[in-house]
Amino acid sequence: MNSGAGGTETRQPALWTPGRVARLLGVSPITLRSWDARYGIGPSVRVQGRQRRYSDSDVARLRRMRQLIDEGVRTREAALAVRGSAGGALAPGSGLELEEATEELRLATMATALDESLAAEGAASTWQNVAAPVLRSLGTRWERGEECFAIEWGLAAEISAALNRHTYARGPARTVGSVLLAPCPGEHHVLPLEVLRAALAERGVAAVFTGAPAGRVMTLDLADRLDPAAVLLWAMTTATADTGLAGTLAARGRTVYLAGPGWNPATTELTVVNDLDSALDVLPLNDRSAGDL
Incomplete structure (x- = not known):
């Protein structure tokens, strides 16, 4: 079919919703959002009045990133590889790092993220700014009917263990007068x-x-x-x-x-x-x- 004065059709690029991309990659929408926020690997097309959409090239980058991760490359290095950049260092112990690790139930990574945040920011800040927001997000998903019991259990267990390590690192607990x-x-x-x-x-x-x-x-x-x-x-x-x-x-x-x-x-x-x-x-x-x- 022809269109326009030149008689050639202008093909509109395909646009992908976050949900569709998540299903394609086998990850959750939360993981996609964390990749976008932390690494800049996200949707590049803005549609008026709607959330951003992924282009074909965006999806190709994400598929390559997912392939690298499946091959054993760490998420950060995989993101940097598809971006073609050696920069972009990540802040350790961030809520996004914990959220991503929780979603994939990578317990060792969850423990490291919590330990680093506790060491750098302390218990109150780690709870308020890192751990509790991820727990609330899981609670919201549970209320919507999503089955996320396993990852909620994993997160609660790792938070408790990290807090214990942080507490006991400060010396033996006293009893009298405590x-x-x-x-x-x-x-x-x-x-x-x-x-x-x-x-x-x-x-x-x-x-x-x-x-x-x-x-x-x-x-x-x-x-x-x-x-x-x-x-x-x-x-x-x-x-x-x-x-x-x-x-x-x-x-x-x-x-x-x-x-x-x-x-x-x-x-x-x-x-x-x-x-x-x-x-x-x-x-x-x-x-x-x-x-x-």
């Missing part, structure tokens, strides 16, 4: 407590974490035996917020703080903290935790 961090009975979402313990360790504050699940009897017994400077009770939901346990601890003379979205400040006289910074502000800074090991 801060006791305890989830309420039935509470299994305890990563925020592990983050808090690591952040306290960075400040030289001794903290004992009970782990999960922690029953009422065990928490009360630990409080009696360890004589902590403070007890922080964590509840993710109203269903697990145990006001009875909090009241018993307070009645026994313990300084008690309540943390997590499960607590309602209007229904308690105890101090409720809703974020990491607030918890670090109110907890004792080693007044009593500098004693014997």
